[in-house]
Amino acid sequence: MTEQPATGASERRNLADAGLTRAVAASFDSTPDPRLRAVLQALVRHLHAFASEVELTEDEWFAGIRFLTRTGHKCDDKRQEFVMASDVLGLSMLVIGINHRHPTGATESTVFGPFFVEGSRAFENGDDLANGAPGIPCHVRGVVRSVTGDPIPGAHLEIWQADEDGRYDVQYEGLDEPRGRGHLHADDQGRYSFWTVHPAAYPIPTDGPVGELLEAARRSPMRPAHIHFMVTAPGYQTLITHVFDEADEHLDTDAVFGVRSSLVATFHRHDGGAGPDGRQMSDAWSSLEFDLVLARD
Amino acid sequence: MTEQPATGASERRNLADAGLTRAVAASFDSTPDPRLRAVLQALVRHLHAFASEVELTEDEWFAGIRFLTRTGHKCDDKRQEFVMASDVLGLSMLVIGINHRHPTGATESTVFGPFFVEGSRAFENGDDLANGAPGIPCHVRGVVRSVTGDPIPGAHLEIWQADEDGRYDVQYEGLDEPRGRGHLHADDQGRYSFWTVHPAAYPIPTDGPVGELLEAARRSPMRPAHIHFMVTAPGYQTLITHVFDEADEHLDTDAVFGVRSSLVATFHRHDGGAGPDGRQMSDAWSSLEFDLVLARD
Numbered sequence: 376m377t378e379q380p381a382t383g384a385s386e387r388r389n390l391a392d393a394g395l396t397r398a399v400a401a402s403f404d405s406t407p408d409p410r411l412r413a414v415l416q417a418l419v420r421h422l423h424a425f426a427s428e429v430e431l432t433e434d435e436w437f438a439g440i441r442f443l444t445r446t447g448h449k450c451d452d453k454r455q456e457f458v459m460a461s462d463v464l465g466l467s468m469l470v471i472g473i474n475h476r477h478p479t480g481a482t483e484s485t486v487f488g489p490f491f492v493e494g495s496r497a498f499e500n501g502d503d504l505a506n507g508a509p510g511i512p513c514h515v516r517g518v519v520r521s522v523t524g525d526p527i528p529g530a531h532l533e534i535w536q537a538d539e540d541g542r543y544d545v546q547y548e549g550l551d552e553p554r555g556r557g558h559l560h561a562d563d564q565g566r567y568s569f570w571t572v573h574p575a576a577y578p579i580p581t582d583g584p585v586g587e588l589l590e591a592a593r594r595s596p597m598r599p600a601h602i603h604f605m606v607t608a609p610g611y612q613t614l615i616t617h618v619f620d621e622a623d624e625h626l627d628t629d630a631v632f633g634v635r636s637s638l639v640a641t642f643h644r645h646d647g648g649a650g651p652d653g654r655q656m657s658d659a660w661s662s663l664e665f666d667l668v669l670a671r672d
Numbered sequence: 673m674t675e676q677p678a679t680g681a682s683e684r685r686n687l688a689d690a691g692l693t694r695a696v697a698a699s700f701d702s703t704p705d706p707r708l709r710a711v712l713q714a715l716v717r718h719l720h721a722f723a724s725e726v727e728l729t730e731d732e733w734f735a736g737i738r739f740l741t742r743t744g745h746k747c748d749d750k751r752q753e754f755v756m757a758s759d760v761l762g763l764s765m766l767v768i769g770i771n772h773r774h775p776t777g778a779t780e781s782t783v784f785g786p787f788f789v790e791g792s793r794a795f796e797n798g799d800d801l802a803n804g805a806p807g808i809p810c811h812v813r814g815v816v817r818s819v820t821g822d823p824i825p826g827a828h829l830e831i832w833q834a835d836e837d838g839r840y841d842v843q844y845e846g847l848d849e850p851r852g853r854g855h856l857h858a859d860d861q862g863r864y865s866f867w868t869v870h871p872a873a874y875p876i877p878t879d880g881p882v883g884e885l886l887e888a889a890r891r892s893p894m895r896p897a898h899i900h901f902m903v904t905a906p907g908y909q910t911l912i913t914h915v916f917d918e919a920d921e922h923l924d925t926d927a928v929f930g931v932r933s934s935l936v937a938t939f940h941r942h943d944g945g946a947g948p949d950g951r952q953m954s955d956a957w958s959s960l961e962f963d964l965v966l967a968r969d
Contacts, residue, residue, distance in 0.1 A: 431770060473728060634686075
């Protein structure tokens, strides 16, 4: 057995502990992309430091393998259990914080969540996105603008949310059309408006590995009521955020750590009367006005 | 907004960086199982430290989510892509090292690997496990014993391996019976013996996310030739190990960092003649003698 340093191309026998960690990190030395190399080598160091610190047992390691496998099997085109795992471990908000460190005056970002669906239905300003979702009507309007106050005509808004039962359309077995979900474009003055239903607080889905984790930790799965927005416009950074209902009792115990004070807004409650667009309401409804402010690229 | 420390049950708004990490760790404070609590809180700290150190971008975070999702979707009852990911990141060998820190005189452990299959076929000592697997015949025998040299009668041995083409039975599309795989029991003097085929070096499967990772890192997927053993007996620790062929050229570049010098053995090459059990061989064959030594519980 020749004596050589433990690098990718040389001696790899009898490795343990720090020597093993060094050898595994060194095995990525030839990665052509320097960023990928740095990320993978840091991943190896932190992953090994975790296992070493807790002295992970073989049973615990296998429980982790099973957790990851079951989490993967739970993912499909309507459910993203790994995003939810990242959310409840605070990783999603950490990454958002890292990448939006400098206040720009733009609307703050928050978690993407597991319920976005590609290819939503197109709407016009003033349309009703609810499409039969249960809940009292809710009118939402505002302006998409730059941090200097310039309206952003034609900005693209994706909107998605839970209904009054706290469920997204994709959580209804057998429902094959969107509810409380769609996209539209701001008008030539940057204005947007739509009807939907008033959103409710809800538990993140607990029928999978992430739900079992929260249960084992006696953690609440509840999220405060909110409407999701993803706003894009050429020359601007994409904004992924929610607007939260200030009346919600779960604002300070969000299961995914996503609440920003600047994203908490008043959903005004009304009892009948005329909506902002003249629509005559016989029963309770609500209204929200919220400007969405984008930072330049 | 009241001023409160960021703990599981209190204020969780506007969290970032270290404050976020503390709040997420604190959200696990009520976990009843103290070991689970410690492991989860350490996981949060190390996961956040990784993302913070490399300043993980949102695109990289999402690439990670996709990697995990595809890895999960690649797992089924014959393929364990997460075990393979753990193997190539050196986590599997690290955990083995942590849990087998003190030399006992027992046979050393190494990685479990992704190819074990529950419910293998039963054989008797002297049987041929190959069942048509391509390769030159290989006779394997030895004694299962304790570190004090006492034979362990009736010890249970699970055996699995790749054939001369470097493939396990489960890697053949459409092959629905085991080859080079089975279990048997040591006799009343602890002796075991079986015929199989001489194992070959092989690449770990590269048709999934882990293969893409190795390719992106320009890492070799090759593992040196070996036979897997899992040995169990009442009163003894389970032994999961391989025996490696000392003639293999990949011993010092094992893709999963699994080689121990003590597990490298001589596979004797023969050109015809009589096998150890009298079987008449007209062509090339090989033989291995290797004792498997178990530590007490």
